[in-house]
Amino acid sequence: MHMKRKLALFIALTAALALRAAAQSAAPANVTPAWVYERQFAKEEEARRLNVAYLGYCLPSFSSDLSGYVGGPGGGLNFSAGFESAQRGGSLGGVDFELFLDLGEGYSRIVFNDTVLFGYSFDLGFCRLNLGGRAGLGFIDWGAYPSVGDATAIGALLGPELSLYVDLGQKVWLWGRGHYYKAFYLSLSDSGSDPVSLGETELDSFIAAFGVAFRQ
Amino acid sequence: MRSCPAFFVLSIVALLAGCATAPKPDIWPPIYSDETYLESFDSTWPPDEAMATIRNLETSLVEYSAGVPLSELSVDQYGLRARWTWLVKPSGPQSAPIQQSASFIIAFDQVGSLLLEHYPNLNVDFRWGLIVRFADGTAVSVRCPTREAAMRFGSAVSVLARARGAEPSLPNPRLGAALSALSAAQSEAAGLAPGTGAIVLWLFREGPAEKVGLSPQDIIVAVDGEKVAAPDAVFASIEAAATAGKPEVVLSIIRRSYRVEGLRHTEIFVPMTVAIALEKPGD
Numbered sequence: 001m002h003m004k005r006k007l008a009l010f011i012a013l014t015a016a017l018a019l020r021a022a023a024q025s026a027a028p029a030n031v032t033p034a035w036v037y038e039r040q041f042a043k044e045e046e047a048r049r050l051n052v053a054y055l056g057y058c059l060p061s062f063s064s065d066l067s068g069y070v071g072g073p074g075g076g077l078n079f080s081a082g083f084e085s086a087q088r089g090g091s092l093g094g095v096d097f098e099l100f101l102d103l104g105e106g107y108s109r110i111v112f113n114d115t116v117l118f119g120y121s122f123d124l125g126f127c128r129l130n131l132g133g134r135a136g137l138g139f140i141d142w143g144a145y146p147s148v149g150d151a152t153a154i155g156a157l158l159g160p161e162l163s164l165y166v167d168l169g170q171k172v173w174l175w176g177r178g179h180y181y182k183a184f185y186l187s188l189s190d191s192g193s194d195p196v197s198l199g200e201t202e203l204d205s206f207i208a209a210f211g212v213a214f215r216q
Numbered sequence: 217m218r219s220c221p222a223f224f225v226l227s228i229v230a231l232l233a234g235c236a237t238a239p240k241p242d243i244w245p246p247i248y249s250d251e252t253y254l255e256s257f258d259s260t261w262p263p264d265e266a267m268a269t270i271r272n273l274e275t276s277l278v279e280y281s282a283g284v285p286l287s288e289l290s291v292d293q294y295g296l297r298a299r300w301t302w303l304v305k306p307s308g309p310q311s312a313p314i315q316q317s318a319s320f321i322i323a324f325d326q327v328g329s330l331l332l333e334h335y336p337n338l339n340v341d342f343r344w345g346l347i348v349r350f351a352d353g354t355a356v357s358v359r360c361p362t363r364e365a366a367m368r369f370g371s372a373v374s375v376l377a378r379a380r381g382a383e384p385s386l387p388n389p390r391l392g393a394a395l396s397a398l399s400a401a402q403s404e405a406a407g408l409a410p411g412t413g414a415i416v417l418w419l420f421r422e423g424p425a426e427k428v429g430l431s432p433q434d435i436i437v438a439v440d441g442e443k444v445a446a447p448d449a450v451f452a453s454i455e456a457a458a459t460a461g462k463p464e465v466v467l468s469i470i471r472r473s474y475r476v477e478g479l480r481h482t483e484i485f486v487p488m489t490v491a492i493a494l495e496k497p498g499d
Contacts, residue, residue: 026471026488028429034472034483035247035433041481 050092050121050128050165051085052173056211060100060111065200066185069148070111070140071102080209083216084130084163086121092130093118098207108143113157115181128165130177133158138183138203142194151194155185155203171215180206243401244433244472245417253332254392254420257384259371266375267291269368276365278342280357282318293379296322298358326350327377330370330384334363334421346370351382390454390494392423393430395447406435406470406485413437413470414447428490431471438468458494466491 058078062070071078078101084094094117102109119132138155142148159181165173183203187196261269274289279300288299299319306314333345342359344366349355360366377384387394395414403410416434419426438444439453440462450467457465469488474481 026486028431028469028471028488028490031471031473031486031488033431033433034474035244035431037474037476037481039247 045087048123049085049087050130050173051216052165052213053083053216054081054173054175054211054213056080056175056177056209058098058100058207058209061206061208062203063206064202064204066140066195066203069109069142069145069195069200070203071100071109076100076102076109080207080211082117084117084213085216086128086130090121091118092121092132096134096136104145107145108141109145110139110141110143112139112141113137113181114139115157117161119161126167128167130161130163130165133160134179134181138185140185140196140203148194149191151187151189151191151196153185153187153189153194153196155183155201157181157183157205159205165213173213173215174210175213176208176210178206178208180204243399243405245396245415247432248418249335249337251334251336251421252418253334254386254389254423255330255332255367255370256386256389257330257332257367257370257374259375261371261375263293263376263379266372266379267293269372270296273360273365273369273372276360276362277369278359279318279320280345280359283340283342283359287317288319291376293324293376295324296373296376298322320356322348322356322373323350324373324376325380325382326352327373327382327384329387330374331387332363332366332370333357335359346373348373387420388451388454389423390458391425391451391492392420393425394418394420395436395450397446398435402435405483406472408435408437408470411445413444414450424492428492430467430469430490433472435470435472436467437470440466441468454492454494462494464491464493 058080060072060078062072078099080096080098082094082096084092086092096115096117098113100111113136115134115136117132117134119130122129135158138157140153140155142151144150159179161177161179163175163177165175167173183205185196185201185203187194189197191197259266270291271289274286277286277289277298278284279286279298282300282302284300284302286298286300290297297319299317301315301317303313304316305311327348328351329349331347333347335343335345342361344361344363345357345359346366346369347355347357358369360369374384394417396417398408398413398415400410402415403412413435416425416430416432416436418432419430436444436450439450440457442453444450444453454465467490469490471486471488473484473486475484
């Protein structure tokens with residue numbers, strides 16, 4: 001009797017182990033092939049990818065040394081354009097061009113910034129929040145501007161940046177961004193009478209911008 | 217005002233640097249959108265009825281590449297001759313369109329195999345078709361508007377081919393899959409020794425492999441517990457099992473898949489077994 005009970009216990013244990021193993025063994029219907037996942041990943045990636053060309057209008061606010069020599073929000077035409085890309089949640093990259101153009105009576109003042117964008121992009125579903133910074137080169141050109149005359153200055157700029165993209169569908173996004181940068185300039189002119197040559201080399205900028213972006 | 221070309225050069229460089237991404241190499245076979253069906257095209261039609269069927273289908277057939285209706289179709293007990301014409305407009309502004317034509321012949325005694333094809337992503341009508349392969353390795357592809365039309369055309373060609381002594385065959389009907397040897401990169405990724413196993417390129421729709429749930433990119437490593445080294449060995453082992461009278465054959469498979477945890481996904485290789493019933497379609 002004792003042996004029979006042992007045998008029954010052994011059979012029950014073996015059957016339980018076999019059933020557990022059978023339940024764990026993979027069946028084709030239970031294992032989704034990689035290519036099915038990859039198609040799904042590609043669709044999700046495409047839907048959530050930020051890869052845009054954008055165009056917008058800027059509202060610059062300048063301060064420090066050179067602020068009196070460049071145009072402001074009411075100073076003329078202020079544009080921003082560029083490319084920005086990021087995966088569904090991850091590193092952000094892009095390039096941005098800003099042009100602040102002030103054409104007065106008989107004079108011109110141009111600020112042109114060419115910057116590389118970097119940072120991190122957060123996918124929030126209906127919108128994307130990008131945090132990061134920008135670094136690049138700045139360019140100021142005065143043409144017959146009172147107290148300056150003709151002069152050109154080149155500078156390096158660096159600063160933090162925040163932008164928000166709202167997906168409108170159909171490959172169109174609305175965006176807004178704010179960024180601050182500090183720039184230091186060197187004069188490219190020989191006259192020696194422009195403000196940069198005279199030691200006013202800094203320009204601090206806070207720029208708010210908004211516009212539309214198109215998925216590439 | 218002066219300009220500064222260096223800025224624009226720098227802009228382009230920055231733009232190119234920002235856009236550059238390293239493509240991820242894909243070592244696995246592509247997933248084909250065209251579907252191949254394993255059909256035997258069995259029919260009891262007499263040859264005369266088969267020829268009449270082909271003549272009735274004249275307006276339902278287009279040549280695969282040209283996609284234009286056949287302009288001439290003649291058939292007799294020896295073969296089928298088809299011709300189609302189309303207009304090409306030369307590049308010159310005043311040039312008149314030029315008529316071009318092409319043709320094919322199906323010699324019934326040379327027919328090697330017939331395959332029913334479906335082109336679900338073809339952005340035109342005539343999404344079904346028949347591929348007629350000949351003994352010399354060449355092939356003719358004809359498209360039809362419906363599966364039923366393609367089946368009738370295939371059955372008629374099969375009847376006339378058999379009447380001329382040909383025996384149209386089905387490619388590996390007991391498995392119903394196209395296989396390839398693994399590349400070194402595929403073997404390494406799957407953790408297999410080089411020269412082991414065979415990878416599924418595509419499945420014949422409604423075939424045995426599809427019915428048991430096999431998928432393209434599955435790797436067959438053993439048949440009935442015996443390791444296989446190449447596609448031919450897979451087919452030979454299955455045929456040997458069928459010849460020995462076994463009701464089914466067990467394939468040991470490794471399937472590439474992913475473990476998905478939130479936004480993270482990790483490539484995994486899952487071993488599994490499937491049993492294929494050893495019945496030819498139509499048995």
